[in-house]
Amino acid sequence: MYTEKVMDHFTNPRNVGQLENPSGVGEVGNPTCGDIMRIYIDVKDNVIQDIKFKTFGCGAAIATSSICTEMVIGKTIEEALELTNKDVASALGGLPANKMHCSNLAADALHEAIKDYKNKSEQG
Amino acid sequence: MYTEKVMDHFTNPRNVGQLENPSGVGEVGNPTCGDIMRIYIDVKDNVIQDIKFKTFGCGAAIATSSICTEMVIGKTIEEALELTNKDVASALGGLPANKMHCSNLAADALHEAIKDYKNKSEQG
Amino acid sequence: MQQVYMDHGATTPLHPEVIAVMTDVLTNHYGNPSSVHAWGRDAKKRLEEARTSVAKLIGAQPEEIFFTSGGTEADNMAILGVAKGLEKKGKHIITSAIEHHAVLYPCEVLKKAGYDLTILPVDDQGRVRPEDLALALREDTVLVSIMHANNEIGTLQPIAELARIAKERGVLFHTDAVQSVGKIPVNVNELGVDLLSFSAHKIYGPKGVGALYIRRGSRILPLTHGGGQERRRRPGTENLPGIVAFGKAAEIAQRDLTAEADRLTKLRDRLIDGLTAIPEVRLNGHRTERIPTNVNVSFRYIEGESLLLSLDLKGIAASSGSACTSGSLDPSHVLLAIGLSHEIAHGSLRLTLGRINTEDDVDYVLREVPVVVERLRSMSPLYNQK
Amino acid sequence: MQQVYMDHGATTPLHPEVIAVMTDVLTNHYGNPSSVHAWGRDAKKRLEEARTSVAKLIGAQPEEIFFTSGGTEADNMAILGVAKGLEKKGKHIITSAIEHHAVLYPCEVLKKAGYDLTILPVDDQGRVRPEDLALALREDTVLVSIMHANNEIGTLQPIAELARIAKERGVLFHTDAVQSVGKIPVNVNELGVDLLSFSAHKIYGPKGVGALYIRRGSRILPLTHGGGQERRRRPGTENLPGIVAFGKAAEIAQRDLTAEADRLTKLRDRLIDGLTAIPEVRLNGHRTERIPTNVNVSFRYIEGESLLLSLDLKGIAASSGSACTSGSLDPSHVLLAIGLSHEIAHGSLRLTLGRINTEDDVDYVLREVPVVVERLRSMSPLYNQK
Ligand SMILES: Cc1ncc(COP(=O)(O)O)c(C=O)c1O
């Protein structure tokens, strides 16, 4: 069902947790559909210095969250905004067809977090 | 499917053949339905002295013909007329349900042979 | 690593005696039961012996047993076959909200074809209320189909009472007993049902064979047409190895039923007690009116598939009513029908016991589940309490 | 006493390699392919491997193979499923006079439900005339179903030509290939068919499993409803041991096909030559356009069941188109369709060869059959010549 890479990220998820004073927080999904991803980012000098996630969802949801955080840590905001859900799935060696839509939302959550960061910095 | 007795009569049918100058001959069935029985009798002093049959048909048809001839040889015409198809089937230890109608006609053939004998003797 | 199979509700490992019998038939008894010759007669004899064993398990007559390819076909045959057979009598069918899809979907297909369908609700333990059935019955009702034991939450229905209500109104009663046969005593006359489905692979027999009990005289048309097998009600060369194995499984089930039911009820209750000691967990289904083999709990804040994957990594096989494992977007219709929210339904875990499970298995599961639940909760954005 | 099984058209003994594989699955791989855990994933993998093997045997893609409980279900699914799926397009179906009942009867059921049914006649060798099909096709024709090889007389139909005619008119073409698959090369693309039925137990696999090939994009509705197995076209827990065994049987069939076809064609022709040397006998079916395994002759003046019983007593297993063995009052509809009288049809004998048959078996049969025929003729009132 899942690739080895998915199982690796599911079993040993990278960057689980939350940040105390994040630059931005993004959340997508809802409990009704069975998947929620929340991503916290810490941005300094336009670069994602730190990132954490919390996910309620299936194996694919957890693995995509994990690898997504790994893929953007140390990247600039612009680079991070280029990341798509499809890129995340590819980095995992693919996902089962029925997981591509509902559980592959990590990039969306990241983008929400960046949006939140931008909103905050504009206000601030 | 068939009882041992049926198989015995099928394998070693009694009184197969025909009589040269029979007192009477009876035939029932037709080739379309797959069963024909012809019975030859030799009657003297109102008693069936000899009897032979020829049968085209399934195992039940052959076995019922065989045992029927055995059951009436040496019997009077009146006794022979009392024999029913059901008696014949019982003497074989029963027949499969689907064989009770189409292949259990030996007594009918016998009765036809007796009718033929009576017709002839009346005319004679 | 310890391997613990607790998914007997999905399918069971074959009983070694069943494997032996089946392998013998596969190897030595390959005749077609319809053939006249020795090979065929041998096959026919074994077919009818198996029918007798299977009939005995549910207190039926052999000629009331019709072999099918499984529980799904038996359910479909009952529902679509009775509907077609009684078309002239009426077009109203009654079922319950927690049926297996093998019952619900044929009912919905009939609805699309112009039938009226009443789906009875269940209470929060998953029981149909007899008074609801009494009210739903109409002049044009042709069939009531209510399952004996639910496959997800294990709840037993008051079938004898429900069937009596239908009988008083002259309506045929079908029960899907796929999950109860072999686990608790099932007798078609005591239950008073007219049709009953069951499946070999849930009672340590092989996959691909089941049966529909049809009370003598019940009007029902076949789903498929062809040779004269199963008295024209279910054509096709009989699955002899499967059927003979089913017969053996039925004999064993009957022989071992009481002892196994006692043993498994104890294991089940230990599991329930142990799991419900975890915080924010609920037991789904009826506490006592439940098959001896079923445990179903919901853990708040976590999702079922990741729970299953985590347990799988510990060698534990289980199942869940989560959408991710149901093949649809929604979580189990059964859990929703007993009043669970989507969120809680997603976090359900079903453990189903069987003859290979031991006290030791239960210990292992009770040790590992809390660890896994804690780990997943710590990753969950919903679990803010900590 | 010598035992000679020559009824491979009815069913075949399992290949020893198939038994080995199946026993392994029965014993060690009991997971449900729908389950998420290791047992389930293992089962799912084996299921898909088997699908690939089965697909290869007929030149199809794995996702075009739908497992069923046998040939009968596959035939019914094709005919009833396409009829339901294309209801809006039209209600005319074409088939032939010599189809298996698993095709004829569902067609007749549709006729009763208001469909138009054209039953194409066959010539005296059992072949459908392509021009008859061309004339029968109409605007509202939704399906043509013509079998590849006939089960009684072994005649092969010109399927590629027939399917081309249907395709030109945009009509789906189904072929019942239960008797040809594994015996001669069968390729769905070379034949140009849209649906094709076959069955494991005719190719040294187990009873209770078959498959329907459905060309991608063909519109067809399922017969039964329930779980999501077989991409919703055929629900129910998959018969994994049977399916894996079918996969193995398909591999072996493909591997051994050419050599076995050559060997069996020689045995077949020796049988035909030997039996037709008996006086007042006729060969039924086409002399050359026939599967390598089928011999069918009619002996005048005798009846088939007593012929079978007599051969059975000599250890020879065969079959007949006699009414007594067909389960109905009439002899085989196939023999009548090729122009035989009832009387001659009753006296038919079918010998069907398989991998276990040897030259020695053929010698034995050619020695015993004339004796039995002579004995039964001597008892027959129709045999007056002597
Ligand atoms: C209650 C119930 N009904 C029907 C079925 C279907 O049985 P099968 O998968 O053997 O077709 C199952 C098992 O999945 C079940 O649990």
Ligand SMILES: Cc1ncc(COP(=O)(O)O)c(C=O)c1O
């Ligand atoms: C031509 C043909 N079609 C269909 C069938 C039915 O197959 P099954 O008995 O596997 O359902 C058979 C075998 O009996 C057959 O020979």
